[in-house]
Amino acid sequence: MTITKRFWISLIFSLPMLANMILMPFGWMLPGGDWTQLSLTTVIIVISAGPFWQSAWASFTKHHSNMDTLVAIGTLVAYVYSIYAMATHQPVFFESAAFVTTFVLLGQVFEERMRNNASEAVEKLVDLQAKEAEVMRDGKLVKIPLAEVVVGDIIRVKPGEKIAVDGEITEGTSTIDESMVTGESMPVEKKTGDKVIGSTINSNGTFMFKAEKVGDDTMLSQIVELVKKAQNSHAPIQNLTDKVSDIFVPTVLIIAILTFMVWYVFLGASVASSLIFAVAVVVIACPCALGLATPTALMVGTGRSAKMGILIKNGEVLEAVNDVKTVVFDKTGTITVGKPEVTDIVGDEKSVLTYATGLEQSSEHPLASAIVKKAENEKISVPKVSNFQAIEGKGVEALVDGKKAFVGNDKLLADVEIDDKLKQQVIELQEQAKTVVFVGVENKVVGLIAIQDAPKDTSREAIADLKARGLKTVMLTGDNQLVAEAIAEQVGIDQVIADVLPSDKADHVKALQQDGKVAFVGDGINDAPALTVADVGIAMGSGTDIAIESGGIVLVKNDLRDVDKALALSKKTFNRIKLNLFWAFFYNVLGIPIAAGIFYGIGLSLSPELAGLAMAFSSLSVVTSSMLLNKAKITSKARLA
Amino acid sequence: MTKILVLVVGIVLIGFIVWWFFGKHEAAEVSADLANDKQSIDVEVNGGYSPETVVLKKDVPAVLNFTRKDKSSCLDRVVFSDFGINRALPINEKEEIKIDTSKPGEYQWACGMDMFHGKLIIK
Numbered sequence: 001m002t003i004t005k006r007f008w009i010s011l012i013f014s015l016p017m018l019a020n021m022i023l024m025p026f027g028w029m030l031p032g033g034d035w036t037q038l039s040l041t042t043v044i045i046v047i048s049a050g051p052f053w054q055s056a057w058a059s060f061t062k063h064h065s066n067m068d069t070l071v072a073i074g075t076l077v078a079y080v081y082s083i084y085a086m087a088t089h090q091p092v093f094f095e096s097a098a099f100v101t102t103f104v105l106l107g108q109v110f111e112e113r114m115r116n117n118a119s120e121a122v123e124k125l126v127d128l129q130a131k132e133a134e135v136m137r138d139g140k141l142v143k144i145p146l147a148e149v150v151v152g153d154i155i156r157v158k159p160g161e162k163i164a165v166d167g168e169i170t171e172g173t174s175t176i177d178e179s180m181v182t183g184e185s186m187p188v189e190k191k192t193g194d195k196v197i198g199s200t201i202n203s204n205g206t207f208m209f210k211a212e213k214v215g216d217d218t219m220l221s222q223i224v225e226l227v228k229k230a231q232n233s234h235a236p237i238q239n240l241t242d243k244v245s246d247i248f249v250p251t252v253l254i255i256a257i258l259t260f261m262v263w264y265v266f267l268g269a270s271v272a273s274s275l276i277f278a279v280a281v282v283v284i285a286c287p288c289a290l291g292l293a294t295p296t297a298l299m300v301g302t303g304r305s306a307k308m309g310i311l312i313k314n315g316e317v318l319e320a321v322n323d324v325k326t327v328v329f330d331k332t333g334t335i336t337v338g339k340p341e342v343t344d345i346v347g348d349e350k351s352v353l354t355y356a357t358g359l360e361q362s363s364e365h366p367l368a369s370a371i372v373k374k375a376e377n378e379k380i381s382v383p384k385v386s387n388f389q390a391i392e393g394k395g396v397e398a399l400v401d402g403k404k405a406f407v408g409n410d411k412l413l414a415d416v417e418i419d420d421k422l423k424q425q426v427i428e429l430q431e432q433a434k435t436v437v438f439v440g441v442e443n444k445v446v447g448l449i450a451i452q453d454a455p456k457d458t459s460r461e462a463i464a465d466l467k468a469r470g471l472k473t474v475m476l477t478g479d480n481q482l483v484a485e486a487i488a489e490q491v492g493i494d495q496v497i498a499d500v501l502p503s504d505k506a507d508h509v510k511a512l513q514q515d516g517k518v519a520f521v522g523d524g525i526n527d528a529p530a531l532t533v534a535d536v537g538i539a540m541g542s543g544t545d546i547a548i549e550s551g552g553i554v555l556v557k558n559d560l561r562d563v564d565k566a567l568a569l570s571k572k573t574f575n576r577i578k579l580n581l582f583w584a585f586f587y588n589v590l591g592i593p594i595a596a597g598i599f600y601g602i603g604l605s606l607s608p609e610l611a612g613l614a615m616a617f618s619s620l621s622v623v624t625s626s627m628l629l630n631k632a633k634i635t636s637k638a639r640l641a
Numbered sequence: 642m643t644k645i646l647v648l649v650v651g652i653v654l655i656g657f658i659v660w661w662f663f664g665k666h667e668a669a670e671v672s673a674d675l676a677n678d679k680q681s682i683d684v685e686v687n688g689g690y691s692p693e694t695v696v697l698k699k700d701v702p703a704v705l706n707f708t709r710k711d712k713s714s715c716l717d718r719v720v721f722s723d724f725g726i727n728r729a730l731p732i733n734e735k736e737e738i739k740i741d742t743s744k745p746g747e748y749q750w751a752c753g754m755d756m757f758h759g760k761l762i763i764k
Contacts, residue, residue, distance in 0.1 A: 058688025
């Protein structure tokens with residue numbers, strides 16, 4: 001029988017007794033008196049409260065106890081005593097057993113419903129997937145079920161349709177609503193060569209794309225997997241309740257026995273009233289509220305943040321965020337757009353570019369690709385290059401058209417000649433936040449290439465938000481000090497640590513951890529160690545898989561402003577956990593003494609019925625408070641001020 | 642006289658509760674059955690989990706079959722927090738839970754309210 005049915009039976013059979021209780025002062029009595037009450041309560045005890053007994057007994061034999069143990073003992077003591085009282089012609093309290101059962105079941109009905117709501121929100125995400133796709137097979141477009149789509153398929157998407165899987169557009173343009181996956185509310189323009197995400201909605205254009213990730217590899221599946229893990233993870237704060245839950249119920253039983261003994265033996269109360277105090281103690285104690293406090297808040301908090309495009313990986317991260325004092329940013333791709341462009345060329349433009357292109361042709365460094373791109377635009381042909389040699393941490397050299405040429409950063413300057421006029425220009429360019437690459441032939445610098453990676457539009461605002469939160473912001477970069485400082489000034493960062501070798505990023509984070517917990521925001525492979533070392537690693541969603549793997553928080557939207565939102569949400573959720581726990585403890589710590597009759601002297605006591613009602617609503621209130629996280633406002637402090 | 646009796650009975654009861662719930666009562670470890678390169682084990686959910694500690698072999702696909710016989714809403718879900726599994730257990734139905742055995746170690750599982758616990762040992 002379901003809990004709901006048990007509740008209704010319990011309610012219906014309790015109502016006559018409720019009427020009896022209310023109307024007694026007006027002279028109305030339940031026909032049949034105690035006998036009617038006995039039969040009504042027996043039905044409730046057997047049908048509605050029976051399962052409590054089964055569960056209580058089953059766990060008792062395993063040396064365990066749970067909330068059902070308390071409810072079962074409480075109701076049964078009231079019931080059995082009332083039968084004894086009836087036989088010896090004393091006042092009965094059948095209604096206590098009946099009402100407690102009804103209230104406890106009422107609480108469970110609501111609670112079950114809300115718990116299911118909280119946990120199923122993310123599973124609904126999976127339902128967002130398209131059911132079928134129009135795929136090119138043997139030169140013809142055919143509709144096939146989603147499960148049959150394989151990597152490499154060419155898929156057509158018409159206006160209004162859902163994109164089946166992740167891939168790259170091969171033909172056509174459109175705007176796409178990606179809000180369900182990234183949380184970004186504005187539709188995004190896409191053209192040939194752009195990536196599309198499965199389960200997002202195509203709005204106006206028709207296009208073809210090539211499937212790159214299917215099944216469990218798609219972004220949506222990965223997000224769902226990640227969020228599921230997060231929702232069910234353990235927060236360290238829970239260790240406390242784990243310990244308490246093991247001893248809670250037996251302790252309450254002991255307190256109840258003590259209550260009875262003190263009232264009956266030492267204070268000379270009657271058996272009936274001593275028993276009522278003991279029953280109230282058993283009934284009011286609520287281990288469930290303690291047990292539900294953390295998991296429900298974690299579930300709602302991580303679920304909500306996922307909808308905003310912020311993936312918090314587990315409860316540990318959530319808890320660590322609370323004490324973060326410093327936020328450290330990687331520069332390239334995090335604060336800046338990550339697509340450097342050549343802005344100035346000093347020296348003979350054509351020859352400088354020719355040498356540089358020859359040397360950088362096969363490099364994958366972002367600066368190198370900026371140079372190669374510029375050369376392509378200028379229609380510079382790539383010269384013949386041989387005898388490649390890397391100059392560790394400084395640049396590369398090779399024979400270009402028979403001459404020994406080099407390209408590198410300012411660390412090269414120790415080994416080569418440069419004239420003062422060029423030196424002056426280097427400083428000027430660096431102060432404009434431009435990275436300078438030196439190009440030289442036979443040990444002499446012949447030209448400079450200035451490359452700029454502009455900050456993202458939102459970086460400044462994002463950093464202002466964090467500073468308003470009282471956090472210190474730091475930028476870590478392998479770039480030159482002058483360039484780094486210029487960028488830092490543009491976006492408003494407090495401290496710059498420049499000239500950092502990729503392998504040293506983690507050590508710098510460690511050093512910053514001396515002054516308190518550190519969050520690190522980054523996106524590249526070389527950020528992975530720093531993301532792991534930091535107390536909170538925040539990976540940009542556009543970043544490499546390894547960075548996303550190492551981070552504790554992933555920002556799907558790639559918007560730096562989400563760092564602040566992620567911190568705000570984590571803090572809100574963690575505070576809600578603390579509030580829930582406080583309430584659950586407070587409730588038990590206050591409720592048990594009141595039920596035991598400690599404040600009886602000042603007229604404050606609880607009947608078992610009220611105790612049962614209070615207990616039912618304590619766990620309900622904890623779950624409700626967690627659900628309210630969905631409604632909590634997430635605002636940045638900067639905009640409030 | 643009755644009062645002394647009540648006192649004695651009460652103290653005995655408290656002693657019993659302490660011994661029964663807080664005393665050392667080791668639950669036995671049970672290994673999963675191996676067959677055809679798969680391992681599986683039935684876990685009965687009734688006032689807790691039996692067996693309470695399950696031992697699995699590393700790198701062999703494993704299935705835990707949970708059957709809930711207890712009507713308590715305490716036990717209506719089972720949560721493996723390390724594996725991101727949170728599954729509803731319909732009453733008297735066998736619910737198969739697949740476990741990734743690639744990483745050896747000790748993992749806890751718990752009911753939805755974190756009141757009952759079980760342990761998974763992968764070695």
